[in-house]
Amino acid sequence: MTSPTKHERRIVIRPPLSLAGTTRDENRTLIRDWWADLNSAEDEGRPVANVFVMGSMAEILRNFDMPIAFPEMTSLQTAVRGRSLEYITTAEDAGYSPDICGYVKADVGVHLQGGDHPMGHLPKPSLVVATNLCNTYIKWGEIWERMYECPVFVFDIPGWRGSGFETKRGSGTFRDDVRYVEAQIHELIALSEEVTGKRFDIDRFRETLSSVNELSRLFQEVLELNQHRPAPFNALTEGINLMGIVNAYRGSPKGTHFLETAKAEFEERIANGVGAVPDERFRLLLVGTACYSNFRDFAGLFEDWQGVFAHSDYMSFAGGALDRGIVYDLDRPIESMAEQMVLSTQEAMGGMFWGQDWLTEVVREWDVDGIVFHGVKSCRTVSTGLPDEREWLLRHRDIPGLFIQSDLVDPRLWSEAQLKNRIDAFFESLESRRAAGARR
Amino acid sequence: MILTDRTVSLTTGSIMTAETVESIVDETRTIIEDPSYPMARRWLEEHPGGKVLGHFQVYFPEELAHAAGVLPIKVAGFDTALPIRKADAHLAAFVCSIARSALELVMSGTFDLLDMFVFPPICDVARHSCAVWARNFEDVDCQIIYLPHNAASPAAVPYLTGEYRRILREIEEVASTRVSDEALRRSIEVFNENRRLLRELYRIKRETPWNLSAVEAYILTRAAGVMDRERHNDILRRALAAIEQRDAKPQDRIKVVFSGGFCEQPPLDLISVLQDACYIVDDDFMVGLRWILEDVAADGDPLEALADAYLNRSDYSPVQHDPRKPKEDMLLRKIEAAGAEAAIIAAAKMCEPGLEEQVGYSQRLYDKGIPHLVMEFEEKSNTFEQTRMEVETFAESLLFEFA
Numbered sequence: 089m090t091s092p093t094k095h096e097r098r099i100v101i102r103p104p105l106s107l108a109g110t111t112r113d114e115n116r117t118l119i120r121d122w123w124a125d126l127n128s129a130e131d132e133g134r135p136v137a138n139v140f141v142m143g144s145m146a147e148i149l150r151n152f153d154m155p156i157a158f159p160e161m162t163s164l165q166t167a168v169r170g171r172s173l174e175y176i177t178t179a180e181d182a183g184y185s186p187d188i189c190g191y192v193k194a195d196v197g198v199h200l201q202g203g204d205h206p207m208g209h210l211p212k213p214s215l216v217v218a219t220n221l222c223n224t225y226i227k228w229g230e231i232w233e234r235m236y237e238c239p240v241f242v243f244d245i246p247g248w249r250g251s252g253f254e255t256k257r258g259s260g261t262f263r264d265d266v267r268y269v270e271a272q273i274h275e276l277i278a279l280s281e282e283v284t285g286k287r288f289d290i291d292r293f294r295e296t297l298s299s300v301n302e303l304s305r306l307f308q309e310v311l312e313l314n315q316h317r318p319a320p321f322n323a324l325t326e327g328i329n330l331m332g333i334v335n336a337y338r339g340s341p342k343g344t345h346f347l348e349t350a351k352a353e354f355e356e357r358i359a360n361g362v363g364a365v366p367d368e369r370f371r372l373l374l375v376g377t378a379c380y381s382n383f384r385d386f387a388g389l390f391e392d393w394q395g396v397f398a399h400s401d402y403m404s405f406a407g408g409a410l411d412r413g414i415v416y417d418l419d420r421p422i423e424s425m426a427e428q429m430v431l432s433t434q435e436a437m438g439g440m441f442w443g444q445d446w447l448t449e450v451v452r453e454w455d456v457d458g459i460v461f462h463g464v465k466s467c468r469t470v471s472t473g474l475p476d477e478r479e480w481l482l483r484h485r486d487i488p489g490l491f492i493q494s495d496l497v498d499p500r501l502w503s504e505a506q507l508k509n510r511i512d513a514f515f516e517s518l519e520s521r522r523a524a525g526a527r528r
Numbered sequence: 529m530i531l532t533d534r535t536v537s538l539t540t541g542s543i544m545t546a547e548t549v550e551s552i553v554d555e556t557r558t559i560i561e562d563p564s565y566p567m568a569r570r571w572l573e574e575h576p577g578g579k580v581l582g583h584f585q586v587y588f589p590e591e592l593a594h595a596a597g598v599l600p601i602k603v604a605g606f607d608t609a610l611p612i613r614k615a616d617a618h619l620a621a622f623v624c625s626i627a628r629s630a631l632e633l634v635m636s637g638t639f640d641l642l643d644m645f646v647f648p649p650i651c652d653v654a655r656h657s658c659a660v661w662a663r664n665f666e667d668v669d670c671q672i673i674y675l676p677h678n679a680a681s682p683a684a685v686p687y688l689t690g691e692y693r694r695i696l697r698e699i700e701e702v703a704s705t706r707v708s709d710e711a712l713r714r715s716i717e718v719f720n721e722n723r724r725l726l727r728e729l730y731r732i733k734r735e736t737p738w739n740l741s742a743v744e745a746y747i748l749t750r751a752a753g754v755m756d757r758e759r760h761n762d763i764l765r766r767a768l769a770a771i772e773q774r775d776a777k778p779q780d781r782i783k784v785v786f787s788g789g790f791c792e793q794p795p796l797d798l799i800s801v802l803q804d805a806c807y808i809v810d811d812d813f814m815v816g817l818r819w820i821l822e823d824v825a826a827d828g829d830p831l832e833a834l835a836d837a838y839l840n841r842s843d844y845s846p847v848q849h850d851p852r853k854p855k856e857d858m859l860l861r862k863i864e865a866a867g868a869e870a871a872i873i874a875a876a877k878m879c880e881p882g883l884e885e886q887v888g889y890s891q892r893l894y895d896k897g898i899p900h901l902v903m904e905f906e907e908k909s910n911t912f913e914q915t916r917m918e919v920e921t922f923a924e925s926l927l928f929e930f931a
C-alpha cells in the first residue's frame with residue numbers, strides 16, 4: 089500500500105448495531121455530571137479535593153463526600169477543546185518555563201484566569217492529595233498550596249527499586265512498604281476529617297472498596313475484549329473516554345455501570361465482526377500518551393493505515409492500577425488497601441520504567457504488530473526512557489517499534505509533516521516484515 | 529589523566545606548611561574535572577578487589593557503602609569534558625543534561641569501575657534512568673533508594689530505616705561482606721567530620737567571602753564526591769589551615785545567595801562569571817553533601833540515626849516536599865543568615881522540579897522586595913557572555929541602590 093493522503097475518507101458500510109453510541113452518550117452525561125458536581129460544590133462552599141489519576145485515593149475521599157477534581161483531566165480537556173495554548177501562554181507569562189509539564193501550565197493558566205475553563209468553572213481545592221507516582225504531581229500540588237494555602241498531602245508509595253526487584257509478599261521490604269502506606273492512609277483519613285468536619289465510616293469504606301473491586305474486574309474484561317481481531321475499540325481514541333470515567337467515578341456504582349455499557353457495546357461489535365478501525369490491517373500498542381492538542385490528527389496518522397491501537401500502557405498506568413486486578417479484602421479494609429496500593433504501584437510503575445516484560449506480554453496476548461512509543465515533552469514521567477526501551481525490545485525480542493515525539497497539550501510542538509514521514513515509514517517497514525514472514 | 533607530583537603529594541594527606549589555597553584548589557580542580565575519576569582508580573590500586581558504588585544526585589547515605597569497605601562516588605554530571613555521543617540515543621530529547629552525562633560516563637567506557645549504582649527518586653528522569661541503566665549495564669547492580677516523599681509522616685523514619693537496611697543488604701551482597709553496627713558508627717564519625725569541615729568552609733564563605741571565592745569553595749566541596757572521605761577530610765583540613773592565613777580586603781560587591789544547584793551543576797566557568805560580579809555567600813551547590821545539618825548520632829541504631837538525620841536534621845531542596853520546611857521561607861532564612869542582599873534564582877535547563885520552584889521563589893522574593901536574578905543554566909554550556917552582562921548589570925544596579 090502506498091502512503092495514504094491525509095485522513096483519506098473511505099466509505100464503510102457497517103451493520104446497524106443497537107448499542108452503537110451508548111458508551112459515548114453515557115460518557116458525555118457522566119462527564120457533564122462530574123463537572124456539575126464540581127461547580128455546585130464550589131457554589132455551596134463544599135470542600136473539593138484535587139487529586140491525580142495515578143493514586144487518586146478516591147477510595148478514601150468518597151467517604152467524605154468530597155468531589156474530586158482531576159486536573160490532569162481538566163487540562164486534557166482544554167487541549168481537546170483547542171484552548172490549551174491560551175492557558176499555557178498565560179502561565180508562561182507568569183514565569184513558568186516552556187520546558188515544564190504542559191498539564192501544569194494549562195491548569196495554572198485556568199486558575200490565573202479566575203477558574204474559567206471551557207467546560208465549567210474550576211473550583212479552588214480545599215485539599216490536595218499528590219502521590220509520588222509522578223514527581224510533578226508534588227510540584228503541582230505545591231503551586232496550589234501557594235495559590236490557595238490549602239493542605240497538600242503527599243501520599244508516598246515506595247515503588248519499583250531497580251535491577252532484579254520483585255514485589256514479594258511476605259518479604260521485609262514489602263512489610264516495611266505496607267506499614268508506611270497504611271500509616272499514611274490513617275494520616276489522610278485524619279486530614280480529610282479535619283478538612284470536611286465529617287467522620288470516617290468504615291462500612292461505607294468497605295462499600296467503596298467493593299465497588300473498586302468490581303470496577304477493576306470489569307475493566308480487565310473490557311481490555312481483554314480488544315484481544316479480539318478486529319479490535320472492537322481503539323485504545324487511543326475510545327480508551328481516553330474509558331480512562332476519564334474510571335478515574336472520575338472510581339468507587340462509585342456509576343463507574344461500574346459505565347463499564348458494563350462499554351462492555352456490552354464492544355461485545356456487540358465483536359458479535360457483528362465490527363472493528364474500531366474499518367478493515368483493520370495493523371494492530372498497535374501505544375506507549376506514552378497521545379497528543380491531545382492535535383488528537384484527531386494524531387489518531388488519523390495511524391487510522392489512515394488502518395492501524396488500530398489494541399492496547400496502550402496509558403490504559404494501565406493512568407487507571408490507578410485497575411488493569412492489574414485490584415482485589416480488596418473487605419474483612420481488613422485498610423490493611424488490604426495498603427497492600428494493594430503497594431502491589432499495584434510497584435507493578436504499574438515498574439511497568440512504566442521497566443516495561444519490557446509487560447510490553448512483550450501485551451504484544452503476544454493482544455497480537456500486536458508494532459509498538460508506537462510517543463515521547464511527549466510535557467511528561468518525563470512517561471517519556472524519559474522510551475528510546476532505550478524501544479531499542480531493547482527490538483534487539484532482544486524482535487518487536488518493531490517507532491519512537492516519535494510531540495506533546496500532550498502544547499500545539500506548538502506538533503509537527504505533522506515530520507510525524508507523518510516517520511509513521512508512514514514505520515508502517516512500510518511493518519508491511520515488509522509481514523511480506524518477509526509470509527515468504528518464509 | 530597523568531597524576532602530577534603535586535597531586536600525589538596533595539593526596540598523601542601530609543600537611544605541607546608552604547601550601548596555599550590556590551595550590552590545593554588547583555590540584556583538586558584537576559581531579560574533579562577528570563571524568564575518569566582518577567582518585568577512584570587510585571583507591572582501587574590501594575584496595576585491590578575493592579568495589580565502587582556510584583550514586584546520582586541529590587542525597588545518598590554514603591556511610592552505608594563506606595562501612596562495607598566500598599567506595600561511594602557521587603555522579604554529579606560533567607561539562608564539555610565529556611562529549612555526549614551514545615547516551616542521546618537512549619533518552620528522550622527533552623531531558624536534562626546531567627541524566628545524559630551520567631549515562632554517557634558509563635556507556636562511553638570513561639568510568640568503568642562501577643559495581644553498583646543508586647538513584648534517589650528525586651524526579652522522573654532519575655527514576656527512568658535507573659531502568660535505562662539496568663537494561664544496559666547488566667553487571668552493575670542498579671537500584672532506586674526510595675527516600676520518603678512524605679517527610680513529615682511519623683512513619684517515615686521507621687520506613688526509611690528499613691529502606692536503608694535493604695540497600696545495605698544489596699551493598700553487602702556486592703561486596704561479599706557483612707556490616708556491623710560498629711562499622712557503621714565508625715563511618716558515621718568519618719562523615720560527621722566531613723560535614724563539620726564543610727560547615728566550616730561555608731561559614732567562612734558566608735562571613736568573609738573575600739577570603740574564599742565561590743569557585744574555590746565549590747571545588748573543595750565537590751571533591752568529596754570523587755574520592756574517599758578520609759582523603760577529602762585531609763584536603764579540607766589543609767585548605768582550611770591555608771585559608772586562615774589569608775587576609776584579603778573586602779571589595780565593594782553585593783552579597784548574593786545562589787539557588788538552583790541541587791542536582792545538575794552549573795559549569796565552573798559560570799560560577800566564576802557570577803563571582804566576578806558578586807560574593808556568593810551561600811548556595812545549594814551539591815546540597816546532598818551538606819544535606820545533614822548536624823552530627824549524626826553515633827550511638828543507638830546507626831541506620832535509624834541516619835534515617836532520622838535525613839528527615840529531621842536536614843536542609844531543603846525542590847525535590848523534597850516537607851511541610852515543616854516551606855521552601856520560600858527556607859530560602860528567605862538562608863538569605864538572612866548569610867547577610868545577603870540579593871539572590872540568584874537559577875534552574876538547570878529542562879529540570880522540571882527546579883524550573884517549577886523558580887517561580888515560587890521568585891514570586892516570594894518579589895513580594896518581599898528582595899532583588900533577584902532569574903536564570904537558567906546547563907552543565908554543557910560554554911559561552912557566558914550574555915550571563916556576564918546580565919549579572920554585571922544586576923550587581924551594578926544594586927550597588928548603586930545600596931550605596
Ligand code: SF4
Nearest residue numbers: 189191222224467469
Ligand atoms: S509529568 Fe506527566 S504524569 Fe506528571 S503531571 Fe505532567 S503529564 Fe501528568
Ligand code: SF4
Nearest residue numbers: 624651791792879880
Ligand atoms: S536536573 Fe532536575 S530533572 Fe534532571 S535529574 Fe536532576 S532533578 Fe531531575
